[in-house]
Amino acid sequence: MYLTRLSLTNWRNFARLDIEMPKGPILLVGENAQGKTSFLEAVYFLATFISFQAGSDRELVNFIASREPLAVARLIADFKRDEKFRTENSHRLEIRLIQETNGINGQSRLRKEILVDGLKRKASEAIGLFNAVIFLPQTLRIIEGSPEERRRYLNLTLAQVLPGYAATLSEYNQLITQRNALLKQINDGSADPRQLEFWDEHLAGAGSRLIYARIQAIRELERLAANINLQLTRGSEVLRLDYLPAYDPLPQPEKQFALPVDTPVDRSGLSEEKIRQGFLENLTRLHSEEINRGVTTIGPHRDELRFLGNRVDLGTYGSRGQARTAILSLKLAEVEWMREKTGQWPVLLLDEVLAELDSQRRMDLLNRLADSEQTLLSTTDLDLFSSEFVENSNVWQIEAGRLK
Ligand SMILES: Nc1ncnc2c1ncn2[C@@H]1O[C@H](COP(=O)(O)OP(=O)(O)O)[C@@H](O)[C@H]1O
Ligand SMILES: [Mg+2]
Numbered sequence: 001m002y003l004t005r006l007s008l009t010n011w012r013n014f015a016r017l018d019i020e021m022p023k024g025p026i027l028l029v030g031e032n033a034q035g036k037t038s039f040l041e042a043v044y045f046l047a048t049f050i051s052f053q054a055g056s057d058r059e060l061v062n063f064i065a066s067r068e069p070l071a072v073a074r075l076i077a078d079f080k081r082d083e084k085f086r087t088e089n090s091h092r093l094e095i096r097l098i099q100e101t102n103g104i105n106g107q108s109r110l111r112k113e114i115l116v117d118g119l120k121r122k123a124s125e126a127i128g129l130f131n132a133v134i135f136l137p138q139t140l141r142i143i144e145g146s147p148e149e150r151r152r153y154l155n156l157t158l159a160q161v162l163p164g165y166a167a168t169l170s171e172y173n174q175l176i177t178q179r180n181a182l183l184k185q186i187n188d189g190s191a192d193p194r195q196l197e198f199w200d201e202h203l204a205g206a207g208s209r210l211i212y213a214r215i216q217a218i219r220e221l222e223r224l225a226a227n228i229n230l231q232l233t234r235g236s237e238v239l240r241l242d243y244l245p246a247y248d249p250l251p252q253p254e255k256q257f258a259l260p261v262d263t264p265v266d267r268s269g270l271s272e273e274k275i276r277q278g279f280l281e282n283l284t285r286l287h288s289e290e291i292n293r294g295v296t297t298i299g300p301h302r303d304e305l306r307f308l309g310n311r312v313d314l315g316t317y318g319s320r321g322q323a324r325t326a327i328l329s330l331k332l333a334e335v336e337w338m339r340e341k342t343g344q345w346p347v348l349l350l351d352e353v354l355a356e357l358d359s360q361r362r363m364d365l366l367n368r369l370a371d372s373e374q375t376l377l378s379t380t381d382l383d384l385f386s387s388e389f390v391e392n393s394n395v396w397q398i399e400a401g402r403l404k
Contacts, residue, residue, distance in 0.1 A: 001081035002374035009074040010062035012038035013401035028378040030398035036378035040349045047132035049123040073097040124167035131346035150305045172206040184294040200283045208276035210300040218243045225333035246302035348375040
């Protein structure tokens with residue numbers, strides 16, 4: 001799929017931009033702080049409805065515009081995707097971030113509206129229509145950062161491709177919040193423990209759908225990533241993705257020694273129903289402990305994922321170079337996985353990643369993405385690209401929120 005037109009209004013430092021988007025590679029060239037990342041952020045927002053970097057949507061609304069009592073940041077994108085019977089269909093996605101400031105106490109509220117082909121939709125309904133994959137320098141944090149970063153990565157990737165995943169995730173998160181509140185109330189004597197049964201049932205339902213989806217998706221991603229990693233390392237490194245669900249339907253046997261060497265467990269034969277039953281039983285078993293602690297201790301909100309290179313955990317024991325190659329393999333696998341699942345190329349976004357790579361990895365990356373329908377690459381330095389690549393690309397100069 002590819003964008004044909006993009007319009008940004010009051011989006012970060014873009015007051016107003018309306019541009020036709022060509023197919024193929026687009027090089028965004030500019031000094032620091034001119035708006036390259038903000039532009040890519042806008043495109044990725046169309047795929048996930050959240051920012052990959054902002055803590056809150058408020059940060060996205062242009063500073064100057066947000067001084068007014070009513071400020072609207074708006075993205076409008078026209079794009080084409082292949083649909084059934086190989087017909088190419090155009091769609092329009094519009095996102096509005098509407099910030100209203102209350103005149104009395106100066107507090108502001110922000111609401112998000114999403115329109116698909118002119119009709120308002122919930123994020124969980126609209127997700128998946130437009131797909132993008134982003135490569136960022138900080139993507140290495142998926143391997144080296146906290147488990148939360150890995151869960152976030154999984155959720156953003158799976159939600160774009162698996163129907164119902166986003167809706168189940170948001171249902172699950174609400175259930176966790178409500179169940180945790182109840183656990184605290186039971187703890188201080190203001191609620192009846194028998195009420196937990198209802199929440200356990202629902203949590204096990206939504207949770208098992210997430211666990212099941214993660215088991216399958218991680219396995220598919222692993223197959224692709226391992227293959228790519230083997231090629232990038234010229235056959236020397238076997239990459240494995242080791243899913244460690246916090247409620248584990250198939251726990252690993254207890255190990256006598258905590259060695260950094262490990263082999264992932266294959267859980268792909270488990271049915272969703274079996275996972276649901278086991279999850280429910282464990283929730284029930286943990287009642288008294290969880291009432292004491294006031295939190296739900298097992299379930300997908302605490303899942304972990306590890307990356308193993310030649311059976312060694314890359315997050316703790318890997319070298320920088322190994323982790324870089326692994327993350328590149330993972331990202332390239334994500335692209336392939338989306339193509340397998342949706343039948344089309346996602347739009348690719350590369351934010352200054354080439355500067356970080358040695359020339360061999362740079363070439364590997366560009367070669368593998370060469371057939372994509374549309375790729376946006378940002379850079380401060382055009383010399384990182386071969387003259388042939390530059391000649392075949394659209395080169396856009398970006399300066400203070402304007403394109404030249
Ligand atoms: N909400 C906002 N309103 C206006 N400007 C913003 C907003 N958020 C960030 N900026 C500014 O936008 C500029 C562009 O940032 P960025 O897209 O990260 O630039 P680049 O990637 O080109 O280095 C920065 O100067 C930043 O301070
Ligand atoms: Mg940037």
